[in-house]
Amino acid sequence: MKRIADSTVRRLSAYLRFLEDFEARGLSTISSDELARQGGTTSAQVRKDLSFFGSFGKRGLGYSVPELSTRLREILGLGREWRVIILGAGKIGAALAHYEGFRQRGFQILAAYDSNPEKVGRKLEGIPVRGIAHLERDVAKEKPDIAVITVPADAAQQTLDLVVRAGIKAALNFAPTQLHAPADVTVKTVNMAMELEGLSFALVNR
Amino acid sequence: MKRIADSTVRRLSAYLRFLEDFEARGLSTISSDELARQGGTTSAQVRKDLSFFGSFGKRGLGYSVPELSTRLREILGLGREWRVIILGAGKIGAALAHYEGFRQRGFQILAAYDSNPEKVGRKLEGIPVRGIAHLERDVAKEKPDIAVITVPADAAQQTLDLVVRAGIKAALNFAPTQLHAPADVTVKTVNMAMELEGLSFALVNR
DNA sequence: ACATGTGAACTGCTTCACAGCG
């Protein structure tokens, strides 16, 4: 398969969200133009994005809302349950464990891990908190797909190494630090400090 | 000034973080090559990024660590205190209010706002929680620079509208929804659901 | 000798524009 740009995947994700709104409102078709308006892009961009995966529109009419959302879910790999573990049972971990959007989209949180013995054995928003020492064994048994890293920055790389060694191939990092992983492991970083600095830059440069 | 790409600003932010490490370790110079290695990019990229703002390296030697970090802080607008308010006193708001990285980098959180009367008047990690009705008046008086939006998705656009009407020119959005704002307002969105879907896509496409 | 600074070449994403089809 042709390589798909990251920006394209993000837009597909956005389109799916709009389609769900449309579905809820009982509308049956949508044009690339409408999708573009919602997503802050252009109709050509929408059609190009979709064209990488086939042609499921009807000329002169637009796209079938249920059909397109089904296809997008397939493309994004949302047809199945993804098993997620959270590394770090702090405030961010708690906010994530609490977040309903995850479960709704098929991301099932199995457990949280923490090195602090005070937290181990408790619950974090209903999710069990386990000792980090159990990680490798648990991963072998429960086969989580995705690790969410919410440990402090100075522990993030070693936590990722642990997770990678245990065989997990995808991680979402919330620590404000650059992580290094083997090529077959996908890591996405959400860096709030970086975003704020982007705003700061924008504010001083106008 | 020439328009600077978003990706460039993000890298500058990353470089600054490495420089702070270097500074702490007492090292006095750094090469573009070393900076590149840390940031997962190339030395040419580092030099190009910096060249937009001047030439502060020494040929044959590299960059002075304290000088470059000072310049980067200036470029990113981190020479001053930024005043931040949080909209939505939920779990994410709490995690952010708690996060030390903000204060360290000069982002001072003034207050949180919530529409739930049960929360108003309490504290969120030491930050006062106020009623949303007071927003416009408070903004006029306290002049916050940045609004962080952590309300539910279906309230995010109206919250942004409120904030924009009050005169704030920068917002960081955590609601999983596309927001629309006037051109003179900078909005950055951190969408965790989108990142997870990116991981899902990566996992099914290999 | 070594590492920067920067035009030039390149790569790849976005936009254009129109043929194709319902």
Added chain:
DNA sequence: CGCTGTGAAGCAGTTCACATGT
């Protein structure tokens, strides 16, 4: 006729490669 699908053109960001300065 309207809207999709898509090559071609345009543009922006990245990488190359080397002249330049210390």
